[in-house]
Amino acid sequence: MHIDLRQLRHLLALAEHRSFVAAAGSVRLSQSAFSRSIQALEHSVGCQLVDRASKDLTPTRQGLVVLEHARRLVSGAHQLSNEIRQFNDLETGELRFGHAPASGLVTRAVAGFVGRYPKARVCVQTAELGKHLLADKLEFFVADSRGFDGDSAFQVLRLKPRAWQFFVRHGHPLAEQARITQEDLKAWPLAISAGEPSLVELGATIECAEGLQALVAGSDAIGVSHDGGGLVRLQVSGVEVPEARYAIVSRARQRLSPLAEAMVGEILLVDQAEDGASLERMAV
């Protein structure tokens, strides 16, 4: 049985486009050559992979199996070539990783990373991190480790716990108040970053996928963040302020590429540098 990656890419294109013509176009082949490539693959595996009688060219049961392997092999080949390119020239590879929107330390780490590798291509994801990691679309992500701790599919490298703080815009009625109570907090809309498990109990009325600081700066909402930027930090008393337990999460038993290792190094560096006191200074 001889199977080559080119044929597997063609099968993936066919599964995606559900048309020989469209799939052939997507891989820049004539439809005839594309059809023969699929035939050659079917001949190699000794069975039909696509049900041509069905209008939408559904994969056969064997086709589904081949597609599953094809995705892994094609993705693995892409990773291999990317990794080798990174070894040969660390500056021109591609890095795909993710982070929770509120994990501000990643933004600072990326700033350091792009200074060191200005030609590296960096793709950052902020949603459905676990799913994308397991689908090989990310090398790692930074997020609250709850939900990943103890799961054998993931490798979790803990970062320092990070305290959440409350912020409002300048000129907000609470901005001049010396002490804020739980009752004060309840009187205003509360905005948090989406997907932060440590903030669920606060009962926020607004969840932002991104742009939390801009929202707080332009409204009367109270924002919960690690870093208020130019906002006014509230001195809250009598309220249990939760902590985020961020971690670097990667696939178990899988080595990171050199660029991913470099980025993890930057993140750890920022994490080490930002102790509680410095966070305090940044927030005020």
Next chain:
DNA sequence: CTGGTTAATCTGTTCAAACT
């Protein structure tokens, strides 16, 4: 061992016919 020649194979194209 190296370089040139030749045949076989692979992968692509266009075109036409058949199928739904």
Next chain:
DNA sequence: AGTTTGAACAGATTAACCAG
């Protein structure tokens, strides 16, 4: 009408062979 398949052909690559 749109799509699939097969035939004929072209160009590139590979393998085998041979001479120097």
